[in-house]
Amino acid sequence: MLGTVLYGPGDIRCEEVEEPKILAPTDALVKLSASCICGSDLWPYRGLQPVIEPMHMGHEYCGVVVEVGSAVRTVKPGQFVVGSFCISDNTCPHCLFGFQSSCEQREFMSRAQAPYARVPLADGTLVATPDLPADDLIPSLLAASDVLGTGWYAADAARVQPGSTAVVVGDGAVGLMGVLAARHMGAERIVAMSRHKARQDLALEFGATDIVSERGTAGVARIRELTGGVGAESVLECVGTQESMEQAINCARPGGSIGFVGVPHGVQLDGQGLFFAQKSLLGGPAPVRRFLPHLMALVLERKINPGKVFDLTLPLADVAEGYRAMDGRRAIKTLPRV
Ligand SMILES: [Zn+2]
Numbered sequence: 001m002l003g004t005v006l007y008g009p010g011d012i013r014c015e016e017v018e019e020p021k022i023l024a025p026t027d028a029l030v031k032l033s034a035s036c037i038c039g040s041d042l043w044p045y046r047g048l049q050p051v052i053e054p055m056h057m058g059h060e061y062c063g064v065v066v067e068v069g070s071a072v073r074t075v076k077p078g079q080f081v082v083g084s085f086c087i088s089d090n091t092c093p094h095c096l097f098g099f100q101s102s103c104e105q106r107e108f109m110s111r112a113q114a115p116y117a118r119v120p121l122a123d124g125t126l127v128a129t130p131d132l133p134a135d136d137l138i139p140s141l142l143a144a145s146d147v148l149g150t151g152w153y154a155a156d157a158a159r160v161q162p163g164s165t166a167v168v169v170g171d172g173a174v175g176l177m178g179v180l181a182a183r184h185m186g187a188e189r190i191v192a193m194s195r196h197k198a199r200q201d202l203a204l205e206f207g208a209t210d211i212v213s214e215r216g217t218a219g220v221a222r223i224r225e226l227t228g229g230v231g232a233e234s235v236l237e238c239v240g241t242q243e244s245m246e247q248a249i250n251c252a253r254p255g256g257s258i259g260f261v262g263v264p265h266g267v268q269l270d271g272q273g274l275f276f277a278q279k280s281l282l283g284g285p286a287p288v289r290r291f292l293p294h295l296m297a298l299v300l301e302r303k304i305n306p307g308k309v310f311d312l313t314l315p316l317a318d319v320a321e322g323y324r325a326m327d328g329r330r331a332i333k334t335l336p337r338v
Contacts, residue, residue: 004057004319004336005115006023009047014319017056020111020118025071028122030081031061033138035113037322037334038085038146038308039172040263045323050267058084058113061143062138065126066116074123080133081126082296083119085109085146085290090124100124100289108285113319115203115338127292133300136313139307139335140299143177148295148306149334150261151177151238155185156291157259157282162186168208169248170238171199173309173333174261176206178236180306183207184298187234191226192248193219199332202308213255216243232256237283241262254278261286310335 003017022029035058062082065075075081088095088103095103107120119125133141140148151174166182168175171194182190183206192203195213195256203211212222222224223232231253237244238260248258249269260283274281298304312331314322322334 001115002316003111004316006044006051006055006057008051010045012045012057012320012323014317015115017111019196020116022067022069023118024120025069026121026123026333027069027079028065028072028075028119028126029067030061030063030117030119032061032112032115032117032338033080034142034335035316035338036060036142037113037319037326037336039174039326041323042229042327043263043265045327046264049198055166056111058111058117059109060142060147061109061112061117061119062141062145064132070123072122075126075128081128081337082141082144083126084149084292085152085286086285087120088124088289089121090289095124095289097203097288098290099237111314113336115316125289127296129300129335130190137299137307138310139310140305142335143306143309144273144288144292144295144299146286146288147173147309148180149291150174150179150286151236152181152291152295153177153286153288154178154236154261155234155236157180157257157261158236159280160185160187160234163188164222164233165191165227166204166236167191167193167232168238169193169244169251170262171196171203172238172243175236175238175304176202176309176332179203179208180206180304182236184235184304191223191232196329198311202332205308216247219247223251227253236258236261238262240267245269249274249277249279252279255282257282277310289333309333313337
């Protein structure tokens with residue numbers, strides 16, 4: 001079968017790879033309905049994360065189970081499933097506490113930019129739909145696997161409350177999903193920090209009430225202005241750079257919360273500055289599994305349409321163009337057809 005392999009910065013290839021098979025009794029094999037390219041795939045693609053050996057890409061997935069190992073109990077062949085990008089048993093103390101992305105048996109999914117994928121710990125990781133979903137819901141269900149779940153976690157970690165003000169730093173796919181999540185959680189005012197027209201438009205469609213195109217100190221000043229000089233209760237940090245992290249912390253009011261889900265690259269925080277800022281920080285890889293049943297139900301009931309975040313669809317064989325388009329910000333998120 002064809003699969004996507006990253007050999008080095010900018011060197012992404014769609015080539016013949018080995019077909020996955022059941023390796024452990026807890027595995028499931030899934031025929032993927034669609035695949036996608038994640039913003040985090042761009043870190044190694046851009047050379048900002050070393051590529052020591054060829055990386056088999058793809059960690060967002062949904063599709064139909066074709067085979068399960070002998071110990072799998074909760075999913076069976078023929079069922080449509082969505083899984084988190086974090087593999088988890090859903091039974092250890094961290095999973096039971098709602099932090100499946102810190103599972104004692106955690107693994108990170110890979111090799112899902114391909115027609116088939118092996119999912120370890122299938123019972124803990126996968127959630128099945130009651131029936132096979134309509135085709136037009138596939139992009140939204142795929143989004144639940146990571147980008148939506150991560151935006152949702154950013155809002156949850158930032159403690160978005162009904163009636164509150166939320167600021168979203170970052171207008172990539174995760175930031176846009178953070179806007180959608182904050183809207184769904186009842187935030188009254190949602191400020192999207194973005195300077196790209198197409199992304200601003202999508203943010204407004206997902207529920208943003210204000211757009212701030214300034215960044216850095218000027219961006220923080222605008223947020224202060226919009227909040228009567230106080231700052232926001234909730235800030236969703238969806239980038240992972242020093243600038244975005246500082247901007248997020250400075251946009252929050254004392255006692256406010258920052259949910260940070262952009263994988264930090266070179267971020268350094270000052271302990272004393274944090275001490276006097278009096279703000280709550282919670283981040284990390286999103287425990288998507290905690291939210292999956294709820295998010296899948298919202299999609300199946302057509303209450304949310306996160307699949308809109310995919311603005312480029314192409315055949316898997318053209319996956320390199322998908323990476324280039326996202327890298328050049330010509331596409332928000334790419335969906336390679338498998
Ligand atoms: Zn666990």
